[in-house]
Amino acid sequence: MKLPIRVLALSLLLAGTAHAAPGDADAAKALLKAGVGFDTVKGRGKVPAYAAFLKDALVKGGFDAAAIAIEPVGEMANLHLVWKGSGKRPPIAIAGHMDVVEADPKDWVRDPFKAVEEDGYVFGRGAGDNKFDVTMVVSTLIALKSQGFKPARDIHLFLSGDEETEGVTAALQAKQAKAAGVEFLLNCDAGGGALGPDGMPLGYALSAAEKTYADYQITVTNPGGHSSRPVDENAIVRLAAATARIGAWRFTPQINEITRGELTAMGQRSGGALGAAMLAFVANPADAAAIATLRADPGAIGLIGTTCVPTLVTGGHAPNALPQKAVLTVNCRIFPGVATEAVRAELERVVADPLVKVTTGQEWVSTPASPLRADVVAAVTKAVTAARPGVKVTPAMDAGASDSVYYRALGIPSYGTSGLFMKESDVFIHGLNERIPVAAIAPALVHWHTLLTELAK
Ligand SMILES: [Zn+2]
Structure with missing residues (x-):
């Protein structure tokens, strides 16, 4: 041709x-x-x-x-x-x-x-x-x-x-x-870049870590019986108490090389109380006020540690029977480097009820953060700025997977x-x-x- x-x-x-x-x-x-x-x-x-x-x-x-x-x-x-x-x-x-x-x-x-x-x-x-x-x-x-x-x-x-x-x-x-x-x-x-509403580039995210996706099953079983003859022990009531404890639980904040860079860039860019909290957390990951601010923001809470949230619940089998079984699904996004079994064990401690079973449901591969290799960072920076001069490259952690x-x-x-x-x-x-x-x-x-x-x- x-x-x-x-x-x-x-x-x-x-x-x-x-x-x-x-x-x-x-x-x-x-x-x-x-x-x-x-x-x-x-x-x-x-x-x-x-x-x-x-x-x-x-x-x-x-x-x-x-x-x-x-x-x-x-x-x-x-x-x-x-x-x-x-x-x-x-x-x-x-x-x-x-x-x-x-x-x-x-x-x-x-x-x-x-x-x-x-x-x-x-x-x-x-x-x-x-x-x-x-x-x-x-x-x-x-x-x-x-x-x-x-x-x-x-x-x-x-x-x-x-x-x-x-x-x-x-x-x-x-x-x-x-x-x-x-x-x-x-x-x-x-990874990839973000443009502002005016089409001007805001920045570029180099994704170097991912949280682990994991579902856990929280199960209560019970002999059941007729609803006209209630007993103190009720699977739904017991599961509800366990659900409330999980809902209130917050995992210990964590930071790594990737989120340190990501929070620094986000904090500098966004400013305000949230931006200040991001920078304060980077300076001191035990800063209680900063942690409280970041946990209150849906876009920030996932960056500072493992999160687990109740997402599905099933229970009972008939409107006129005492429930024989109640099951809660808890979806977790686990910080890189933390084992899924460690999170299961922590949920079990939070539930603090030997009659409530905490088991692993669907689980993705758990992975460490990738080190910010100098050659990769330099090449990505060169590539990003070759296409769009002046754009800053920031490391990023994804929610997975x-x-x-x-x-x-x-x-x-x-x-x-x-x-x-x-x-x-x-x-x-x-x-x-x-x-x-x-x-x-x-x-x-x-x-x-x-x-x-x-x-x-
Ligand atoms: Zn895709």
């Missing part, structure tokens, strides 16, 4: 500055829009077709088909590309996911599985999460390949197929990354480094009418191009 004049002109221009140009924004937009057309929702069996579509794009972009494996996993699939480097440094990996959350066309203004470009946005399920960054990464790899870039280390691309549901596919890929000796992971499905947990659990430090900057008012991820601004594409390509060049040159 003949090179389009635009590309030809660009490559002539760049003859002296090898691999300096990011991927082509129009081509990336076309790839994103075509990708949204695959309704990769759990149960519809479309993930393998989307994987094949991406593989085809990579092969057309110059990668050897043999370097790209598509591994079927049930009705889903994993994609794994290995770009062999010179081996001067240990391998690195990039992760993203190909599946999307369900979307009911009845509720959407436009067909969720047909990308629609309107008013400067691309609408469609997955346009943001995570097909945006997956497309930007694939476009960047193709650009680097075509520019003759020779990585100094192997670059692995791991795209999973069920991040939004079970996470089985990422767990498999994390093991493959471990076996390949991957030094650290860049997860394109976390992304694919990074499987990598961190195996000792592979993982960093959420999405290239997407969004206004708060444009964020509809997992929701109705998901969209991304078309103007976000070109800077995201600069972001990934700079990041990969920095880390693999």
Whole structure:
């Protein structure tokens, strides 16, 4: 195929500055829009077709088909590309996911599985999460390949197929990354930038830690009986007392390298009583007044320790029978480094009732915070400021749970480094009418191009 004049002109221009140009924004937009057309929702069996579509794009972009494996996993699939480097440094990996959350066309203004470009946005399920960054990464790899870039280390691309549901596919890929000796992971499905209402960048979050998701079951059982013959012992009443104790409990505040940086930046930016409390907490994590202020704010309480909250309750079996069983579900977001069993034991102490059982329900992998590696922080800062000069990079802890947990659990430090900057008012991820601004594409390509060049040159 003949090179389009635009590309030809660009490559002539760049003859002296090898691999300096990011991927082509129009081509990336076309790839994103075509990708949204695959309704990769759990149960519809479309993930393998989307994987094949991406593989085809990579092969057309110059990668050897043999370097790209598509591994079927049930009705889903994993994609794994290995770009062999010179081996001067240990391998690195990039992760993203190909599946999307369900979307009911009845509720959407436009067909969720047909990308629609309107008013400067691309609408469609997955346009943001995570097909945006997956497309930007694939476009960047193709650009680097075509520019003759020779990585100094192997670059692995791991795209999973069920991040939004079970996470089985990422767990498999994390093991493959471990076996390949991957030094650290860049997860394109976390981190990212914020824009103010005026469209000016507010800052960039480099995600380096995640809280552990865990559900616990608090159960009371009782022989029951007829409701016309009440006895003192009642399963619902006993569970209610235990529920009240859990509801009133606050876990000991904690801080780590990541939240220290995050709270400092947030405190400086937000100002006021809340901002002052954030800075006071950083200076002294035992400051009772600061803790009280932060605990009263839903956006801050999760940053200063483990939280547990009653979310579901079931009990009794008939309106005219004494309840034989009552069960409370407590959802916890556990601070990195704290074992899920330690939280279960603490809930048991809080309940303080031998007739109330505290057991583990659904539990995600528990992971440590990833160290803020100087090379990663420097490369991410360079990438962010290359696209948007002057923007500050701040470490961040997520509420969980992304694919990074499987990598961190195996000792592979993982960093959420999405290239997407969004206004708060444009964020509809997992929701109705998901969209991304078309103007976000070109800077995201600069972001990934700079990041990969920095880390693999
Ligand atoms: Zn996602």
